[in-house]
Amino acid sequence: MIKLNDYLYSGDTIFRILDKYIADLRKEAKRTHNAIDLTHCNFLLQIRGLLEHNDFLTAQSQQIREFYKYMAKEYPFLAFTFKGRIKSLIRAEAKFNGYIVEYIYDYYVERGTYPSVSEIKDRLSCFRDFIAYRIVISMPKCHYPNEEKRKAEELKCLYEIANVLPGFLEERGFTAESAYGVKISESPLLNEEVKPYYRDYISNQSANGYQSLHITFFDNSSRSFMEVQIRTKTMDDIAEIGQANHTAYEKKQKEERARRDVIPKGECRYFDEAYERGMALLGIELNKLDVNMFGAVDNNLINDGCGLYRGRLILPYEHLSRFQNDLID
Structure with missing residues (x-):
């Protein structure tokens, strides 16, 4: 079976790796139908x-930057960062195979049979976050000595920003996509007219502590989808380097193995292959990767600069509170 892992130790560039992987996978797919x-x-x-x-990202990020300028004007005492990324190859590959495993497992548990090829393909058409932007806000403690009031004001600002974002971007060529009832917001701070577009992981907090607002837009100029996440700095820390990050990894491993125990091996080749590819990626040894000049620092960190693991930063903006930085006008 063809797996991405087999191509990550050759010293090739990311483009050569993708070309070889795609060519070999296509050849094998045609051979085995x-x-x-x-x-x-x-x-x-x-x-x-x-x-x-990715020339279109320049135009797209400039439109996002307009919202950055809006926030700098409307929230002079708020500190915030804007970041953008293209989903990395390893994470995208893991998500693709994870969707197959999850969908076939759920289908089998519910119906006692397996989905058709067309049904699986329909499930795989739901990728909307190849391109994603993140807005991370923080209310400086110097403005609110009382921590409880500071957090309340920070959350109020977060939902205010979320209320404005869909209309702001729609005036600039983007269309907000329905969240299809997933994680519908229960917060009174989010306006009713925008609630259908947001997946609210703040009012619907996950067991691992993950919190964020997610919304998907269709860019009518580039004909591509993009996701925007809005978080506080505390939420971002929990998601990226805290409990949510570590727990999610362990939970995924446990869930994948539990699904394997339910689906009889050999009965559904699509499940078998996706499961094997996914588990191989979970066990990847980053410190042994050799992708052209980009190697891992250790088994947890890699700065490849070209979208292999952490993705590429395409929109780095940072706004400090005017109270802290009087250079901002």
């Missing part, structure tokens, strides 16, 4: 296209 692997190839081609032909 595997329609899901052909869909997999098309998915990988999308990633390659984003990494190679």
